[in-house]
Amino acid sequence: MSKDLRVGIAGLGTVGGGTVRLLLENADLLAARCGRPVTLAAVAERSNNRVPGLPMDGIAWHGDAMALLDEDLDVTVELIGGAEGVSRDLVAESLRRGRHVVTANKALIAHHGAELARLAEAHGVVLAFEAAVAGGIPIVKAIREGMAGNNYSRVYGILNGTCNYILTAMRETGREFAEVLREAQDLGYAEADPGFDVDGIDTAHKLAILASVAFGCEIDFPAVHVEGIRRVSALDIGFADELGYRIKLLGVASRTEGGIEQRVHPCMVARDTPIAAVEGVFNAVVAHGDFVDTTMHVGRGAGERPTASAVVADIADIARGPRPPTFGIPSRDLARLPTRPMAEHVGAYYARLSVVDRPGVFADIAAALGAHEVSMESVLQRGRAPNEPVPLVMTLHETREASVVAALDAIGRQDSVVEPPYMIRMESF
Ligand code: HSE
Numbered sequence: 001m002s003k004d005l006r007v008g009i010a011g012l013g014t015v016g017g018g019t020v021r022l023l024l025e026n027a028d029l030l031a032a033r034c035g036r037p038v039t040l041a042a043v044a045e046r047s048n049n050r051v052p053g054l055p056m057d058g059i060a061w062h063g064d065a066m067a068l069l070d071e072d073l074d075v076t077v078e079l080i081g082g083a084e085g086v087s088r089d090l091v092a093e094s095l096r097r098g099r100h101v102v103t104a105n106k107a108l109i110a111h112h113g114a115e116l117a118r119l120a121e122a123h124g125v126v127l128a129f130e131a132a133v134a135g136g137i138p139i140v141k142a143i144r145e146g147m148a149g150n151n152y153s154r155v156y157g158i159l160n161g162t163c164n165y166i167l168t169a170m171r172e173t174g175r176e177f178a179e180v181l182r183e184a185q186d187l188g189y190a191e192a193d194p195g196f197d198v199d200g201i202d203t204a205h206k207l208a209i210l211a212s213v214a215f216g217c218e219i220d221f222p223a224v225h226v227e228g229i230r231r232v233s234a235l236d237i238g239f240a241d242e243l244g245y246r247i248k249l250l251g252v253a254s255r256t257e258g259g260i261e262q263r264v265h266p267c268m269v270a271r272d273t274p275i276a277a278v279e280g281v282f283n284a285v286v287a288h289g290d291f292v293d294t295t296m297h298v299g300r301g302a303g304e305r306p307t308a309s310a311v312v313a314d315i316a317d318i319a320r321g322p323r324p325p326t327f328g329i330p331s332r333d334l335a336r337l338p339t340r341p342m343a344e345h346v347g348a349y350y351a352r353l354s355v356v357d358r359p360g361v362f363a364d365i366a367a368a369l370g371a372h373e374v375s376m377e378s379v380l381q382r383g384r385a386p387n388e389p390v391p392l393v394m395t396l397h398e399t400r401e402a403s404v405v406a407a408l409d410a411i412g413r414q415d416s417v418v419e420p421p422y423m424i425r426m427e428s429f
Pocket of ligand 1: 160189
């Protein structure tokens with residue numbers, strides 16, 4: 001067997017702990033598959049947290065992650081998180097010193113991936129981030145390698161388990177967002193500060209990475225249109241069900257004539273589509289290639305063991321030998337593709353209004369839609385409460401987003417409309 005691959009892990013949180021456990025529990029199997037042992041030589045963790053059951057004999061322990069740079073290692077595994085600070089410094093310096101890097105850090109890759117890939121290529125080492133997107137699902141490898149012969153037209157998916165759990169629980173129990181979020185926090189799915197998850201930022205990080213790998217372009221995180229799920233109400237979930245849909249937070253990246261469209265927002269997807277059936281904390285990624293057609297990849301998008309599985313797959317790839325370029329093509333050849341603005345998106349829409357229940361209200365709404373050339377498909381009103389607010393829901397035929405936004409803005413200014421209209425895009429995948 002060849003010389004062992006020496007690995008150092010920075011960050012012994014959930015993913016770090018899982019990675020340590022996997023490296024130890026499946027050491028023999030990994031050595032057989034890699035043709036050489038993988039040795040956990042050093043760890044860095046600021047707190048005194050020990051991984052239960054981890055024998056520390058022979059493993060160097062540091063409080064400062066940067067101290068890993070002075071260890072004799074082949075791979076730095078960065079599991080600290082965050083786009084800036086020690087995680088960025090450790091990754092960049094490891095690459096500069098000619099050391100491979102494996103990371104689960106989606107924020108770091110979404111913000112600095114192109115620059116770090118250039119650094120990796122300049123020093124002839126690997127920067128790998130399978131665990132950054134969709135946890136245990138090997139989607140980066142599938143897009144970059146397993147379907148390498150394809151032109152991709154679209155990649156989309158459920159990329160955040162916390163949001164999918166919340167939306168699923170809202171539908172199953174009829175409860176409102178805030179209550180289900182509290183439950184998700186109690187169960188440990190959502191962070192105490194859940195903004196990254198529920199405001200769509202975590203999904204946007206992952207989508208920007210997927211778009212780069214699929215379309216061979218530089219990551220363009222600022223170009224992602226991002227909306228989260230805070231405004232999705234139990235009413236919307238109920239109306240969606242009545243209309244034959246499920247509501248999912250999707251990240252969608254498409255190649256269009258006008259450029260790359262990247263968007264994260266709640267979507268209505270038909271109840272009988274495969275993506276609608278992906279429930280709870282599960283993630284799913286759908287990729288359309290010109291030869292392979294449509295593929296769907298489903299699995300656990302978070303958690304100790306699934307994420308560790310992805311981290312270790314990258315380590316195993318490094319142990320085995322040559323690897324393709326970070327984003328599928330050499331970073332100097334990554335294109336800077338134009339962005340198609342969200343205003344030019346064309347699709348169907350669901351809009352929920354809260355209107356005072358009195359004669360003539362609907363005529364005013366219809367007039368505003370007509371003035372912006374927005375065509376209505378159906379309308380539903382629930383309840384009857386003369387001169388009180390009631391929910392009114394419309395579905396709108398395929399239209400340019402700018403027209404829908406302008407029409408809803410005008411409707412929102414009408415006296416009988418008592419709160420800003422809420423719109424959900426309806427997808428026909
Ligand atoms: N917080 C993410 C999720 C997992 O809920 O899916 C880590 O990316």
